[in-house]
Amino acid sequence: MAELMNRDEFRTALENAIQGKSANKSPFSIAWASGKLARAHLARWAENHYHYVGPFADYLAYIYGRTPDTMTEAKDFLLANMYEEEIGGDRHTDLLIRFGEACGTTRARIENPDNMSATTRGLQSWCYAVAMREDPVVAVAGLVVGLESQVPSIYRKQTPTLRDKYRFTDEEVEFFDLHIVSDEIHGERGYQIVLEHATTVELQQKCLRICEVGAQMRLLYTTALYRDYVERDLPLADLGLEREAVAA
Amino acid sequence: MPKVRFEKLGVVHEGEVRENSNLVVRAGIRQFPYPHLRYGCGMGKCSKCASRVIEGGEHLPAPNWKERKILGANLERGYRLLCQLWIHQDIALCQDSDEVWAATIKPPEESAQLP
DSSP states (O other): OOOOOOHHHHHHHHHHHHHTTOGGGSHHHHHHHTTOOOHHHHHHHHHHHHHHHTTHHHHHHHHHHHSOTTOHHHHHHHHHHHHHHHTSSSOHHHHHHHHHHHTTOOHHHHHOGGGSOHHHHHHHHHHHHHHHHSOHHHHHIIIIITTGGGHHHHHHHHHHHHHHTSOOOTTTTHHHHHHHHHHHHHHHHHHHHHHHHOOSHHHHHHHHHHHHHHHHHHHHHHHHHIIIIITTTSOGGGGTOOHHHHHO | OOEEEEEETTEEEEEEOOTTBOHHHHHHTTOTTTTTOOOOOSSSSSOTTEEEEEEOGGGSOOOOHHHHHHHGGGGTTTEEEGGGOOBOSOEEEEEOOHHHHHHHTOOHHHHHHOO
16 A cells, blocks of 8 residues: 655656656657658647647646645746746747748648647647646646656757757757756746645655656657658658557 | 855855756755846846856856857856756856846847836
């Protein structure tokens, strides 16, 4: 039977829960990191990614509204994350659109929800459902710790490749640069909220479970990007992967 | 753990941070050097976190494209953007007052955005 963990134990357990299904292991991420994607593939990624991360402040706003006013610091952290996503500097989605345009797509195509895949629509819907329905602390664990905190490690691997192998300019890949810093702040705020407020065995276990599910959802999303847009041009064998390993 | 000496408005604040810490990330979660460190966008654009490196600069990587773009000649005066730096060794920093920052480093577009 599970026992109540202290902060250090709980943090390690959260990190392990995310690590098990890290999106770094998806064929799309592997193809990206090895420089094998065409710009057209990256354009499709931008057209999908916009609809997953674009509403992030909306997801957080639902959580914010349901967080008790006694959790002042947690609410402040959520509000700071929302502000920084939207108006703290350049709007993050504008930088994503700039990258998409460098890949050959357009703002209109990126903003058009008809250009996202069914799986992306599923991921977006899951994010909304978690934000609206779960205990606020569990929702933060799922969306901020489970999803957003993964981003720095993914982009840290992908950003040098975008410059060195895909030959994008610094300005074109600014979306990825900023996320290494800002998502580190946002993810860390998420950890602080969860570590501070998941103070029962039941809440801790729910947080761990939703981190696992969140990481699975992100892996599902990136795997579908590969299948929907890349596989016909770049089979798994060209990435040194086997079908069974990806299915698992 | 790296020791950080952070000077602001003539007062010295000292603390230890984990290796590979970003001081803006720490301030963002209200840990030292919060509340002394001024920062803003966390994306190397607003320059609010700009600070002069007094000691330990030899351990830092070369300025990246954002620091070169935003700081320009201020790089020669020892300024760096703390949001772009991960600390691995002891370091001493000094951050100017808001007034000095506004007169010397603040980018023109930042002024235009303020109400």
